[in-house]
Amino acid sequence: MQFQRLRLVGFKSFVDPAEVQIEPGLTGVVGPNGCGKSNVLESMRWVMGANSAKAMRGTGMDDVIFAGASNRPPRNHAEVSLTIDNAQRKAPQPFTDSAIIEVSRRIDRGQGSTYRINGKEVRARDVQLLFADASTGANSPALVRQGQISELIAAKPQNRRRILEEAGGVAGLHTRRHEAELRLKAAETNLERLDDIGRELE
Ligand code: ATP
Numbered sequence: 001m002q003f004q005r006l007r008l009v010g011f012k013s014f015v016d017p018a019e020v021q022i023e024p025g026l027t028g029v030v031g032p033n034g035c036g037k038s039n040v041l042e043s044m045r046w047v048m049g050a051n052s053a054k055a056m057r058g059t060g061m062d063d064v065i066f067a068g069a070s071n072r073p074p075r076n077h078a079e080v081s082l083t084i085d086n087a088q089r090k091a092p093q094p095f096t097d098s099a100i101i102e103v104s105r106r107i108d109r110g111q112g113s114t115y116r117i118n119g120k121e122v123r124a125r126d127v128q129l130l131f132a133d134a135s136t137g138a139n140s141p142a143l144v145r146q147g148q149i150s151e152l153i154a155a156k157p158q159n160r161r162r163i164l165e166e167a168g169g170v171a172g173l174h175t176r177r178h179e180a181e182l183r184l185k186a187a188e189t190n191l192e193r194l195d196d197i198g199r200e201l202e
Helices: 038-049 124-133 148-156 157-168 171-201
Strands: 002-009 018-023 077-085 100-108 112-117 120-122
Touching: 002 038, 038 077, 038 100, 100 124, 112 124, 124 171, 157 171
Parallel strands: none
Antiparallel strands: 002 018, 002 077, 077 100, 100 112, 112 120
């Protein structure tokens, strides 16, 4: 899977539609202070399912919507789309057969986010798992923000392990294991209940 294009509308300082072509290899974002470099990186984390306002340097999720400027009124929604080239068919199921995958996330003020994959509405979890299974995602070490290298050096071993797990593509398995454990627990409770009823009937 290769990121191909990023489109932003109304996301943070990007009030007008903006499009970024992402070429293969290492991409650096350079520009003067305050021009929106970190906002570009955050938009990628956001479209991949980041759900913490703090990680978006805000206090609420609506803070990603353009808040207005001296000459521009605020917007009521923001949208980010990420186009992925899947010509090598390396995307996990059920997207293996799509040559191009477009993931988008839109937020309407006060109404939360909606996610789409190839135009079809999906859950946040579907988007998060798509990227986690492809060894990338909102916490991927492939997206290096300012100060991240020194944080990594100072990180606790557990946090470093989490980063290695993301890179190794096993992060999605943890989510699935947790869900399977919850289902197992519910099944065990049902079995116990069945035993109780059986004993009552004897
Ligand atoms: P630096 O090099 O100083 O770290 P940067 O290029 O990474 O800066 P960003 O932090 O990405 O810049 O962008 C900061 C700009 O984005 C600020 O001008 C800030 O006002 C603007 N900004 C952030 N959130 C919003 C928002 N919701 N609405 C409008 N503008 C916003």
